[in-house]
Amino acid sequence: MKFRVEREVLADAVAWVARGLPNRPPVPVLSGVLIEADRAGTVTLSAFDYEVSAKVTVAADVDEGGTVLVTGRLLSEISRALPARPVDVSTEGNKVTVTCGTSRFSLLMMQADDYPTLPAAPQPSGTIAGDVFTQAVHQVAIAADRGDTLPILTGVRMQIEGDKVTLLATDRYRLAMRELTWAPARSDAAYTALIPARTLSDTAKALGAAGSVELALGGNAGGDGLIGFEAGQRRATTRLLDGEYPKVTSIFPTSVDSEAVLETGALIEAVKRVALVAERNTPVRLRFTDGQVAIEAGTGDDAQASEAVESTLTGPDIEIAFNPHFLLDGLGVIGTPFTRFSFTQPSRPAVMAGQREATGEADTSYRYVLMPVRFASWGFTGGGAGMEPLMKPQQVV
Numbered sequence: 001m002k003f004r005v006e007r008e009v010l011a012d013a014v015a016w017v018a019r020g021l022p023n024r025p026p027v028p029v030l031s032g033v034l035i036e037a038d039r040a041g042t043v044t045l046s047a048f049d050y051e052v053s054a055k056v057t058v059a060a061d062v063d064e065g066g067t068v069l070v071t072g073r074l075l076s077e078i079s080r081a082l083p084a085r086p087v088d089v090s091t092e093g094n095k096v097t098v099t100c101g102t103s104r105f106s107l108l109m110m111q112a113d114d115y116p117t118l119p120a121a122p123q124p125s126g127t128i129a130g131d132v133f134t135q136a137v138h139q140v141a142i143a144a145d146r147g148d149t150l151p152i153l154t155g156v157r158m159q160i161e162g163d164k165v166t167l168l169a170t171d172r173y174r175l176a177m178r179e180l181t182w183a184p185a186r187s188d189a190a191y192t193a194l195i196p197a198r199t200l201s202d203t204a205k206a207l208g209a210a211g212s213v214e215l216a217l218g219g220n221a222g223g224d225g226l227i228g229f230e231a232g233q234r235r236a237t238t239r240l241l242d243g244e245y246p247k248v249t250s251i252f253p254t255s256v257d258s259e260a261v262l263e264t265g266a267l268i269e270a271v272k273r274v275a276l277v278a279e280r281n282t283p284v285r286l287r288f289t290d291g292q293v294a295i296e297a298g299t300g301d302d303a304q305a306s307e308a309v310e311s312t313l314t315g316p317d318i319e320i321a322f323n324p325h326f327l328l329d330g331l332g333v334i335g336t337p338f339t340r341f342s343f344t345q346p347s348r349p350a351v352m353a354g355q356r357e358a359t360g361e362a363d364t365s366y367r368y369v370l371m372p373v374r375f376a377s378w379g380f381t382g383g384g385a386g387m388e389p390l391m392k393p394q395q396v397v
Helices: 007-018 072-081 130-141 197-207 264-277 324-333
Strands: 002-005 032-038 042-048 052-059 061-064 066-071 087-092 095-100 103-108 126-129 155-161 164-170 174-181 190-196 212-217 226-231 234-239 258-263 284-289 291-297 305-314 318-322 338-343 350-355 363-370
Touching: 002 007, 007 032, 007 042, 007 052, 007 072, 007 087, 032 061, 032 072, 066 072, 066 103, 072 095, 072 103, 126 130, 130 155, 130 164, 130 174, 130 197, 130 212, 130 324, 130 363, 155 197, 174 324, 190 197, 197 226, 197 234, 258 264, 264 284, 264 291, 264 305, 264 324, 264 338, 284 305, 318 324, 324 363
Parallel strands: none
Antiparallel strands: 002 061, 002 087, 032 042, 032 066, 042 052, 052 234, 087 095, 095 103, 126 212, 155 164, 155 190, 164 174, 174 363, 212 226, 226 234, 258 305, 258 338, 284 291, 284 318, 291 305, 338 350, 350 363
């Protein structure tokens, strides 16, 4: 095998396929990146760990075709560190030589014959704007569970009905839902799947926000239990999670007693400053009155902080407390200059939605539901003693 490729092209391609390589692969070959050079003038790089696959094809000057398997993370580090010059890749005996200018590396070949065959992606099902897809996944994935106690909650639920896509995730203490549209291949498209949140988030970020993303939904011949993504020459598949996702849409309050509209950026900065004195897993208190919200943290002999931010309140005054990290997560992805809070009671879930202007209607295509902290106990621990869950564990199983 022998080919020449631009350094930036190689570095981007290797980074794309190597991003999901396991830190501790069950078998050594799964730490590798498969490189296939075609005399027609293309080089294809692939990686697969039996759960997630990634594949990309790039243009190259190929003198000799062939297939090799090399350590992925090392190749990624080398390709990033090379100077901005063309890169020559060739095989010599049982080694792969990477040459760029005066830089020269020799990598030991791995047994390509032992490498598993990448899964066949489902048939293309439709497209979605890349920037919309990336933002939507980011907005929802923040609410997915990061533990392993309830594996089903580590996923993002995707539901498709015609041209409408609904993404939803919860860790039982907050819930995020984003509704968007896409261009399905069939107008009667119907699909429901549970996608690992971390994989979905990494894939959306790596695909980039430019152009469009093609979704390949499972259930087609050869693709059951998988979902595929493609943008340009980048392709990926991931195996879906098994299980029935809890019916969480009933968590959204059916009535509203008070609503407050605030400038998103100003509130983020104020919460960050006030939260500096909050001990780990202790809340910040927000007291909404007409014209402002007072933000406070710390009690008794502990360090204390307070700040006020302008706010427009409709309805009765309300005082409520939140985990500052969960609150900042939602504010950080709301994506609009203003944020609307909708409240019922200080002990009931609050709903956050974006708003383009200080007055007018909220954009409810994205909603972030956050469970407050009980006033009777300031020292809660990660959704434990001061924070009731949105649902009980038995409701998830």
